[in-house]
Amino acid sequence: MMTKRAAATKTKAFTGPLGEELGELRKRALRVLRALRKAYPDAHVPLNYTSALELMIATILSAQCTDERVNEVTAPLFKKYRTAAQWSHIPLPKLEKLIYSTGFFRSKARSIHEATEDIAKFHGGGVPKTMDELLTLRGIGRKSANILIAHAFGGDGIIVDTHFSRISRRLGLTAEMDPTKIEFDLMEIVPRKRWTEFALLLNWHGRVTCYARKPECERCVARKKCPAFETRGAITWKVKIPASKKRSEDKTIWS
Ligand code: SF4
Numbered sequence: 001m002m003t004k005r006a007a008a009t010k011t012k013a014f015t016g017p018l019g020e021e022l023g024e025l026r027k028r029a030l031r032v033l034r035a036l037r038k039a040y041p042d043a044h045v046p047l048n049y050t051s052a053l054e055l056m057i058a059t060i061l062s063a064q065c066t067d068e069r070v071n072e073v074t075a076p077l078f079k080k081y082r083t084a085a086q087w088s089h090i091p092l093p094k095l096e097k098l099i100y101s102t103g104f105f106r107s108k109a110r111s112i113h114e115a116t117e118d119i120a121k122f123h124g125g126g127v128p129k130t131m132d133e134l135l136t137l138r139g140i141g142r143k144s145a146n147i148l149i150a151h152a153f154g155g156d157g158i159i160v161d162t163h164f165s166r167i168s169r170r171l172g173l174t175a176e177m178d179p180t181k182i183e184f185d186l187m188e189i190v191p192r193k194r195w196t197e198f199a200l201l202l203n204w205h206g207r208v209t210c211y212a213r214k215p216e217c218e219r220c221v222a223r224k225k226c227p228a229f230e231t232r233g234a235i236t237w238k239v240k241i242p243a244s245k246k247r248s249e250d251k252t253i254w255s
Contacts, residue, residue: 014188017175017237018227022188028225029173029189029198035221036201043204045151047071052127052152053119054078057087059147060111060139065102073102084125087116111139129153142180150196158183158190159199163206170210170228175239 014022046067049055054074061070077098081087090098095109102108115137119127127148128134134145146157158164160179168174174185190198209216215233223229227237
């Protein structure tokens with residue numbers, strides 16, 4: 001367990017990519033949050049679901065697929081298959097056919113099959129609620145686990161998707177490229193009770209304004225708090241690029 005002293009040293013040492021101390025970063029992040037909250041009062045999870053099980057299945061299907069397509073595919077399936085046991089009993093070839101149009105249908109079908117089987121066998125038919133348990137389910141990584149914690153169970157979760165990664169770097173809140181490191185950085189900066197809201201708003205902002213290629217900085221409500229405003233989304237400070245993705249750390253990069 002971390003001692004109080006070690007925790008204090010860790011907190012003190014935390015600085016953002018622009019050299020801001022934690023206190024400044026926290027204030028700026030909250031200002032961004034307030035601006036986005038005002039701009040997007042209707043921000044919501046774009047996947048249709050009525051239970052944790054449905055959200056889990058929709059989340060698995062949403063990898064590399066549009067939300068619209070996922071909603072089209074799940075609408076009849078959610079009416080027909082209501083429990084984890086029912087889902088786990090769908091023969092794999094049939095399940096593959098049913099979800100074919102969402103892409104990567106073989107691996108998604110296997111994930112749904114194994115995850116629902118485990119839920120039925122080991123969790124009494126209910127999707128587990130903790131990060132550790134969720135991560136034991138096939139097809140569920142930290143992002144999906146946080147989606148469930150935040151939106152199915154009303155907990156706090158920072159959902160690091162492609163929009164969140166890109167925008168949190170553009171805002172100079174993190175220099176990381178790895179989703180888990182981004183999540184941990186933002187857990188320090190954003191108050192826990194705001195994690196879910198902050199992630200949802202950044203995701204929405206990425207969908208409607210802060211696009212990957214041509215962000216609409218002129219009409220962005222966060223522009224006064226964004227260090228990438230002048231460069232129209234290009235990041236000119238150093239980011240921590242993993243060796244596998246390394247190009248040049250000094251190069252201006254997009255997204
Ligand atoms: S100013 Fe531009 S880069 Fe910064 S958050 Fe807004 S849209 Fe994104």
